[in-house]
Amino acid sequence: MADVPVARRPAPTVAPVGAADGDAGLMAQVCRGDEQAFARLYDRLAPTVVGVARRVLRNPAQADEVAQEVFVELWRTARTFDRDRASVGAWAAMIAHRRAVDRVRSESSRQRRDERVGLLDPVVGADPAGDVIDDFDRRRVGRALGSLTELQRQVVELAYYGGHTHTEIADLLDVPLGTVKTRVRDGLIRLRDALGDHP
Amino acid sequence: MNRPTNDDIHDLVAAYALDAVDDLERVRFEAHLARCPACRRDLDEYREVAGMLAAHVAAEPPPTLRAAVLSEIGQTPQARPLPSAPSRSRRWVTAGLSVAAAMILAVLAVRLVSVGRQRDEAMALNRVLTAADAEVMALHGDHGSGRLVFSPSVGRMVVVLDGLGDMPADRVLQLWYQVDGAMMPGATFAPTGGRVVAAAGTLMPGTHQFAVTVEPVGGSPTPTGDVMMSTDRF
Ligand SMILES: [Zn+2]
Numbered sequence: 001m002a003d004v005p006v007a008r009r010p011a012p013t014v015a016p017v018g019a020a021d022g023d024a025g026l027m028a029q030v031c032r033g034d035e036q037a038f039a040r041l042y043d044r045l046a047p048t049v050v051g052v053a054r055r056v057l058r059n060p061a062q063a064d065e066v067a068q069e070v071f072v073e074l075w076r077t078a079r080t081f082d083r084d085r086a087s088v089g090a091w092a093a094m095i096a097h098r099r100a101v102d103r104v105r106s107e108s109s110r111q112r113r114d115e116r117v118g119l120l121d122p123v124v125g126a127d128p129a130g131d132v133i134d135d136f137d138r139r140r141v142g143r144a145l146g147s148l149t150e151l152q153r154q155v156v157e158l159a160y161y162g163g164h165t166h167t168e169i170a171d172l173l174d175v176p177l178g179t180v181k182t183r184v185r186d187g188l189i190r191l192r193d194a195l196g197d198h199p
Numbered sequence: 200m201n202r203p204t205n206d207d208i209h210d211l212v213a214a215y216a217l218d219a220v221d222d223l224e225r226v227r228f229e230a231h232l233a234r235c236p237a238c239r240r241d242l243d244e245y246r247e248v249a250g251m252l253a254a255h256v257a258a259e260p261p262p263t264l265r266a267a268v269l270s271e272i273g274q275t276p277q278a279r280p281l282p283s284a285p286s287r288s289r290r291w292v293t294a295g296l297s298v299a300a301a302m303i304l305a306v307l308a309v310r311l312v313s314v315g316r317q318r319d320e321a322m323a324l325n326r327v328l329t330a331a332d333a334e335v336m337a338l339h340g341d342h343g344s345g346r347l348v349f350s351p352s353v354g355r356m357v358v359v360l361d362g363l364g365d366m367p368a369d370r371v372l373q374l375w376y377q378v379d380g381a382m383m384p385g386a387t388f389a390p391t392g393g394r395v396v397a398a399a400g401t402l403m404p405g406t407h408q409f410a411v412t413v414e415p416v417g418g419s420p421t422p423t424g425d426v427m428m429s430t431d432r433f
Contacts, residue, residue: 090247
């Protein structure tokens with residue numbers, strides 16, 4: 001089984017992605033140009049980076065291309081990583097998600113995207129990662145998503161997993177943009193609290 | 200204090216954390232983020248949540264990816280400080296007190312000028328980024344990425360660059376206009392924390408591409424450094 005990208009034990013306050021201390025130590029070595037340390041970091045982060053790229057792009061070949069670009073960017077910009085600001089896992093996820101979203105938006109006509117994006121498929125209870133992700137953590141995130149209201153969950157999933165802008169989401173769900181903005185924010189606050197306080 | 204437009208921009212933090220903003224909103228929010236500690240703090244927290252959402256859909260990586268990545272990084276230099284001029288500290292030490300006093304006056308003078316300039320620049324930034332006719336162009340390259348925003352009605356451009364390595368104090372980034380095969384010099388920028396958000400002059404007629412290079416402080420009449428990133432031809 002691949003090394004798991006998610007902490008097996010709940011972290012004390014804000015739950016980071018990945019065993020934060022180990023990742024931070026590896027990052028310090030990577031910043032000194034240590035390619036072996038980067039290989040170990042790859043093993044920890046690859047399931048998350050590949051997973052988020054596939055989820056947003058819905059095209060494994062493109063997603064794997066993006067994942068490769070992401071890792072080269074992580075290597076190249078390692079020295080700009082600020083460990084006081086983010087966990088290594090969240091940083092990698094941010095770069096992966098941003099690249100996947102940029103790719104999907106630049107390449108696609110709206111039509112093709114709408115065909116591809118299984119619009120309101122709930123992620124709660126899905127089993128997208130096989131045995132790659134720790135069951136405990138999957139249940140934890142699943143529970144947190146399940147604690148959202150229906151609309152909060154829809155906007156968060158359409159935004160993050162669907163790669164849609166809040167304006168597109170307002171169109172898709174036929175609700176005012178202001179409502180989408182509020183639900184995205186409330187949804188994230190609730191997820192943060194659920195993931196942080198009750199691991 | 201009433202700040203209606205700023206309240207709107209604070210509201211973008213959650214959508215921005217999920218990359219659920221369009222190009223123009225992204226640039227506007229990043230300009231705001233550079234000077235709003237409250238949004239900075241919220242963003243850091245929301246990004247940890249986004250990281251959990253990413254881990255939630257983790258997937259088995261393809262077996263060939265690892266070797267491909269490791270082979271490519273073996274040939275990819277990490278962003279590092281560029282070579283800088285030798286330190287002049289020794290000369291300063293021997294130069295004595297009068298020079299030190301003159302330096303302090305010079306620093307104060309520069310600071311006064313730059314306060315005024317920053318205010319002008321912040322206003323220009325806001326006008327461009329909130330203009331109804333603002334257009335966004337992406338900059339790509341191996342050494343960072345960015346966006347140029349141009350508003351025909353304001354007649355100004357804004358540049359936002361990200362993911363830049365450290366820069367030595369004697370180097371700046373310079374914008375170039377590709378016009379009929381010639382590179383025309385544009386504004387220069389000093390990144391802070393790997394980022395640039397700055398007003399960048401206007402759009403030169405006949406421009407069909409933009410590029411960014413590293414140049415000595417003050418800029419160059421023709422490019423001397425490698426192209427860090429560029430737009431597509433248009
Ligand atoms: Zn703010």
